[in-house]
Amino acid sequence: MNRGPLVSVEWLAEHAKDPNVQIVDVRWYLVGKSGADEYAKGHLPGAVFVDLGRDLAGDPARGPGRHPLPDAAAFAATLARLGVREDTLVVAYDDSGGSQAARMWWLLRYFGHPGGRVLDGGIGAWVAAGHPLVQDVPTVEPAPPLGLRPGGAGVVDKAAVARLRGADPRDAVVLDARARERYEGRSEPVDARPGHVPGALSAPFAENLTAPGGTFLPDEALAARYRALGALDAKTVVCYCGSGVTACHDLLALALLGREDALLYEGSWSDWSRDASLPAETHSP
Template sequence: MSVVVSAEWLNDRLENNSEKTVVVDTRFDLMDADAGRKTYLEGHIPHAVYLDLNKDLSDKAAKHGGSHPLPDMEMFIAKVGNIGIDHDTTVVVYDQKNDMFAARLWWLLQYAGHEDVHLLDGGFEQWVKAGFSVTTEVPALQAKEFKPVYRENDVADIEEVQEKLQNQSATLIDSRSKERYLGEKEPLYIRAGHIPGAKNFFWKNVLDDKGKWKDDSELEKHFSSLSKDDEIIVSCGSGVSACPNVLALKSAGFRNVKLYPGSFSDWISYEENNVETKEE
């Protein structure tokens, strides 16, 4: 089945098979780190638990790796087990709408080898629009043991990015907006522009004009300028908004797709790395 599921599908799943389902709320605000958890406590999808971008899906204490480095995976796996996830669990992740944070958790779980992880199309907003119930009850979940089987070929570090850009053996994508890609606007970092050689595919363009996920054929058309024979490395500012593009590329039939978790924020932390501001 598709990675992206509807509110109707999730509601049916919770009514008929909730004991094998874990729902995760990942709502977050980059400008207000406490907003997501507060919003969760004010109301969320029944049975949903909350995972925080900064505290659970990143390692903000890491010295290198950009502004949202991957979490310590041993700790992440422990948290995954504690909220009731093992390889027999169906996981459904949602955001406020179709935002970037749910895709970050999707990527982490599939990187750790989970085969049954889905995104709720339209997120919490669509759930409410569909008329389904909302609760403030925080669920008590039974801890399970999740044994990771890491897909090491799904991730690229800065040394690999540098090498493959130099020998042109991979295509690098920048998932940020065009104005940030071109260095016309940069609200987060001290340098503006993009990694030299990167092509711009704004992550929100994997959504249609109503903000819902495009289907596989539409995504294939969206990425038609790229070759499925090439290795694709996906970046953004800090490895978060790149994740919707990773999911979209895989849905469109691309198989050799990697995430550069550090992305632009990691790249510019090395003074010797150049930055480009022209279209590529």
């Protein structure tokens, strides 16, 4: 059974060879491993590897943050290479509960393509269901580049987030999708400063899942989680993370609950933390 942009292993096993379905492997690691190497060791049949830094982000030198959004022409070229047409369903998966796959889903939505999907449970659920992995790289016929336009999903910058600080929770809620130890400033492996945007609430993407790397919680449990954070009632909801990637997981969870208007802080903590003029908190509100 599918839930909005989430597709089940059962559905994908049945539809993997459909000509309008393209499976993409977006495994990525902050340190220690290479997504390309993991893909080479074994991936879903028919899956093409997508590099998060090269294909799902722009040049970090121009910012904001470590994974700025790609421009429309660059993303259109990526989709063309993947054979994606207007009616293609792009099913993304990873091995971390959708934390990178959600970025692919969100970018497709941002650029006006309705076909973004995420494999619920990712490669782990595929293997657990008894389906094989392969090492062969499929040959994909390129498609004509699509005429993409940004704006299908909302984006904000650090100035907008700064204006929302201290707002009445009924008006605005800012959610931090990173692990709690990074939110609280107890660990910061990559960015300029530890801590979080003052006033932001901790909403680790991993808590959207039934288990680490697992499937999404049922809608009732997700609704209870985000209602407790005020995210179902606030007029404005903004999600951020380290660089704008795993925040898309919270945006996906909110979309499942009907909050498709939630916004991404593009540069996220990697953008905020490098600006010494902006404050940081290292405790929970």
